[in-house]
Amino acid sequence: MEILAVLVLTGLVVGYFVLAGCDIGLGMLMPYLARTPGDRRRTVSAIAPYFLGSEVWLVGAVGVVAGLFPELKSGVIVELWPVFTALLAGWLLRDAGLWFRGRVDAAGWHGAWDTAITAGSWVLAVCWGLVIGGLLSGGAPLDPFSLVCAATMVALFALRGAAFGAERLVPPPGAEPRAALRGALPPARGGLAVARREAAVNPAECADVAGQATRVLARVALGGTVLAAGAALLPGAAAALERPQAAAAAAVVVGVAVAATAGLSGPRLSRHTSAVAIAVPPLLVAAAVELPVVAAPAGTLALVVFALAPVVPLMIAGQVWLYRMLRRPAPVSGFFA
Amino acid sequence: MFDDPLLLARLQFAFTASIHYLFVALTLGLAPFILASQFSATVRRDEARMRAVRFWGGLYVVNYGMGVLSGLVMELQLATNWSGLSDTFGYAFGAPLAVETMGAFFIESTFLGLWIFGWDRMGRWAHLACFAVVTATAYASAYWVLVANGFLKNPVGFEINDGVAELTDPVALAANPSALLALAHIANTALIVGSLVIAAVSAYHLARRNDPDGMFGRGIRRAALVFALSVFPASITGGVQFAFSEDGPPTSGLTYTAEEIAAIEGAYEQGGGVATGIGTAGEVFMTLSWLLMTMLSVVILVVWLFRGIDRWRWFLWPMVFTPFLPYLASIGGWIYRETSRQPWAVVHHLTTADAMTDMSPAMAAVSFSLFTAAFAALATITFWLLVRFARRGPDGGPLAPAPERDADPAVPAHTF
Ligand code: HDD
Numbered sequence: 001m002e003i004l005a006v007l008v009l010t011g012l013v014v015g016y017f018v019l020a021g022c023d024i025g026l027g028m029l030m031p032y033l034a035r036t037p038g039d040r041r042r043t044v045s046a047i048a049p050y051f052l053g054s055e056v057w058l059v060g061a062v063g064v065v066a067g068l069f070p071e072l073k074s075g076v077i078v079e080l081w082p083v084f085t086a087l088l089a090g091w092l093l094r095d096a097g098l099w100f101r102g103r104v105d106a107a108g109w110h111g112a113w114d115t116a117i118t119a120g121s122w123v124l125a126v127c128w129g130l131v132i133g134g135l136l137s138g139g140a141p142l143d144p145f146s147l148v149c150a151a152t153m154v155a156l157f158a159l160r161g162a163a164f165g166a167e168r169l170v171p172p173p174g175a176e177p178r179a180a181l182r183g184a185l186p187p188a189r190g191g192l193a194v195a196r197r198e199a200a201v202n203p204a205e206c207a208d209v210a211g212q213a214t215r216v217l218a219r220v221a222l223g224g225t226v227l228a229a230g231a232a233l234l235p236g237a238a239a240a241l242e243r244p245q246a247a248a249a250a251a252v253v254v255g256v257a258v259a260a261t262a263g264l265s266g267p268r269l270s271r272h273t274s275a276v277a278i279a280v281p282p283l284l285v286a287a288a289v290e291l292p293v294v295a296a297p298a299g300t301l302a303l304v305v306f307a308l309a310p311v312v313p314l315m316i317a318g319q320v321w322l323y324r325m326l327r328r329p330a331p332v333s334g335f336f337a
Numbered sequence: 338m339f340d341d342p343l344l345l346a347r348l349q350f351a352f353t354a355s356i357h358y359l360f361v362a363l364t365l366g367l368a369p370f371i372l373a374s375q376f377s378a379t380v381r382r383d384e385a386r387m388r389a390v391r392f393w394g395g396l397y398v399v400n401y402g403m404g405v406l407s408g409l410v411m412e413l414q415l416a417t418n419w420s421g422l423s424d425t426f427g428y429a430f431g432a433p434l435a436v437e438t439m440g441a442f443f444i445e446s447t448f449l450g451l452w453i454f455g456w457d458r459m460g461r462w463a464h465l466a467c468f469a470v471v472t473a474t475a476y477a478s479a480y481w482v483l484v485a486n487g488f489l490k491n492p493v494g495f496e497i498n499d500g501v502a503e504l505t506d507p508v509a510l511a512a513n514p515s516a517l518l519a520l521a522h523i524a525n526t527a528l529i530v531g532s533l534v535i536a537a538v539s540a541y542h543l544a545r546r547n548d549p550d551g552m553f554g555r556g557i558r559r560a561a562l563v564f565a566l567s568v569f570p571a572s573i574t575g576g577v578q579f580a581f582s583e584d585g586p587p588t589s590g591l592t593y594t595a596e597e598i599a600a601i602e603g604a605y606e607q608g609g610g611v612a613t614g615i616g617t618a619g620e621v622f623m624t625l626s627w628l629l630m631t632m633l634s635v636v637i638l639v640v641w642l643f644r645g646i647d648r649w650r651w652f653l654w655p656m657v658f659t660p661f662l663p664y665l666a667s668i669g670g671w672i673y674r675e676t677s678r679q680p681w682a683v684v685h686h687l688t689t690a691d692a693m694t695d696m697s698p699a700m701a702a703v704s705f706s707l708f709t710a711a712f713a714a715l716a717t718i719t720f721w722l723l724v725r726f727a728r729r730g731p732d733g734g735p736l737a738p739a740p741e742r743d744a745d746p747a748v749p750a751h752t753f
């Protein structure tokens with residue numbers, strides 16, 4: 001029973017990182033990818049439907065911690081109190097931006113809430129980095145090792161966002177892609193500068209910029225992973241890591257995943273590699289850090305299992321339905337952006 | 338004031354919970370109305386009625402956004418500021434919250450997303466089913482959160498082992514009368530909130546002789562009917578709570594002996610118990626506005642009888658301001674309920690002071706100023722948006738069919 005609860009919690013957290021990584025990362029990159037008001041509108045309408053479905057994974061995880069692992073809650077959350085407070089503030093800011101942005105049609109209003117979305121996304125990514133780093137280092141989120149881990153996490157979030165943007169920011173088939181203009185420019189092999197210039201003429205092509213960015217970000221994440229693995233070997237750095245093999249395996253998996261994206265093959269693989277890479281850190285924490293998890297008493301488990309078993313199919317059906325529906329291009333409902 | 342972490346934490350909780358409830362009450366109150374009108378629009382395949390659903394649904398979603406924002410803070414605030422509660426009672430108090438987040442919020446948010454983005458993409462029955470799920474889960478989340486809250490007031494179903502409460506009787510917890518009675522009263526009064534908001538918005542447009550497709554005439558009649566039917570039962574569903582709140586919890590004595598309990602409560606009363614005064618004020622507000630609403634319901638019925646309900650301006654303009662009454666009553670009722678529990682966080686088991694996280698005054702002050710200010714700002718903006726969209730009417734609502742925007746391609750699409 002205890003292992004089931006741990007699996008559910010890990011599943012929720014990993015699901016959150018993988019799914020919310022997309023919309024958080026895209027929010028982080030918004031100022032870079034989307035320069036014109038039209039681009040920003042498209043970027044927000046790429047983010048918005050997803051955040052409704054992805055942040056509930058975190059809400060669920062918080063609930064599970066509160067209900068089944070109260071010791072974990074007082075241990076971890078109280079220990080990292082400032083980080084979690086900042087994380088909550090960032091979450092609030094970002095959600096406020098997403099909910100409010102589309103409500104008033106004025107450039108200043110859009111600009112202000114776009115800033116909130118971007119700032120909130122950065123705060124979230126940085127704080128999650130610090131949480132992961134803090135947990136791996138045994139409660140010292142500001143140690144060099146934790147900071148390297150945090151920076152790597154931030155790069156992974158951005159990578160996930162770029163991979164997501166490379167797909168979601170492509171205009172729908174019917175839309176006029178201004179192909180003529182694109183043909184007039186040299187192919188975008190030369191890296192970001194060219195893509196940047198191209199996007200400046202061709203607002204429909206933020207996706208290209210995002211695609212280019214995946215390589216750079218993957219290289220940064222690769223560097224971060226190597227550094228973190230190195231720093232973990234320093235005496236006393238990764239104090240909380242109980243199982244070095246797990247940590248080594250995690251570093252290898254992240255390394256390989258981002259290395260596969262860092263090459264010149266384009267962003268195609270990055271959707272999968274970024275998902276793998278961002279799923280690993282929470283898995284590593286679950287596998288290799290001795291957290292204060294105690295089996296919940298039978299009564300509590302019975303309540304949770306009996307109350308939840310009937311609705312699990314609805315949870316799954318809703319998520320699958322939402323993600324499937326959003327894959328089809330359609331006129332924007334106009335709600336969020 | 339800024340050097341007493343306990344006071345700050347209590348004030349912060351009171352403030353954020355009140356704000357959360359302001360929006361949640363409207364969520365709970367509007368959902369059944371929207372579900373009913375979408376059902377009738379779906380059965381009749383009536384485009385005009387569907388436009389009305391889009392209008393009320395727009396208000397619902399704007400309001401829901403703030404419910405989510407404030408709910409998140411509530412959840413995390415329990416974790417950061419009230420860790421004493423989860424240290425001792427985590428397994429009992431936290432379990433219903435766990436069920437609530439997974440079994441209710443998770444589904445509610447996902448299906449609301451489906452509902453918002455599915456307007457033109459799914460079949461009309463599937464779309465209706467999405468909102469039915471949203472409505473059901475909204476009430477499910479109210480139920481589970483009240484199970485958690487009812488446990489604080491009437492702790493049942495557990496044993497204390499090694500100083501930690503172990504849930505032994507989940508059925509007793511789920512059937513806690515303190516939770517069920519509150520759910521009945523809240524479902525009842527949320528309908529009052531919802532119906533008066535609908536009546537007020539409809540009255541505003543009717544007074545200006547703006548009634549597209551007859552939607553506001555329908556709105557005010559339905560709202561008036563539901564309002565008139567739910568005012569009186571509120572005194573019954575609430576009144577039985579008075580009777581209940583007299584007795585101590587059945588688990589009294591598991592943690593403290595009767596003498597210790599008497600000593601703690603005595604010391605609290607010695608200390609003046611400002612909270613008790615505030616609580617009494619809350620109770621007075623609630624009953625007073627109930628009295629006013631009872632009279633209001635009579636006025637409405639008489640006006641309706643003389644066929645003035647969608648015409649008489651002297652009646653319609655004041656109607657616009659009536660939602661203040663149920664909102665005041667709701668906050669008053671909660672403040673009464675929560676302060677009457679003092680000095681206990683969990684009655685006869687855990688004092689509020691012990692429930693709080695060991696925070697330095699600086700931490701408490703930072704958390705207090707940060708979230709209080711953020712909440713005030715967010716709530717103000719949401720309120721302003723709600724009023725703005727309510728006044729604009731069906732053409733300018735957030736869920737109104739998107740106007741053909743020129744050139745820029747509306748939604749990005751996957752290419753894989
Ligand atoms: C439209 C709102 C509204 C109205 C008109 C009333 N109430 Fe109420 N009342 C609430 C909204 C509310 C509430 C916000 O929903 C509360 C807070 C907690 C709860 O269970 O419901 C509440 C709580 C509450 C409690 C506290 C329960 C406790 O301490 O456990 C009592 C005793 C009553 N009510 C009694 C009444 C009576 C006798 C009313 C009429 C004469 C009445 N309420 C009208």
Ligand code: HEM
Nearest residue numbers: 360361364401404405408409411412442446475478479482
């Ligand atoms: C300690 C108390 C509470 C906590 C921790 C809490 C937590 C939350 C959270 C986290 C959300 C957002 C979930 C999402 O992402 O969709 C939420 C929304 C909601 N809460 Fe609460 N809540 C509390 C009190 C209440 C009360 C007293 C009620 C009603 C009686 C209530 C009913 C709801 C409902 C219906 C929603 C969904 C609708 C909306 O967001 O407007 N909650 N709450």
Ligand code: HEM
Nearest residue numbers: 347350351354355358482486612671672675676681682689
């Ligand atoms: C159903 C979910 C709720 C839960 C689980 C809950 C729980 C709590 C907790 C843990 C505290 C702090 C400790 C204590 O004072 O005992 C508190 C205080 C308080 N809550 Fe709630 N609450 C809920 C809903 C609400 C709502 C909706 C309101 C709206 C007005 C509210 C008003 C207050 C007030 C005024 C206090 C301060 C009481 C005082 O310190 O004197 N609560 N509540």
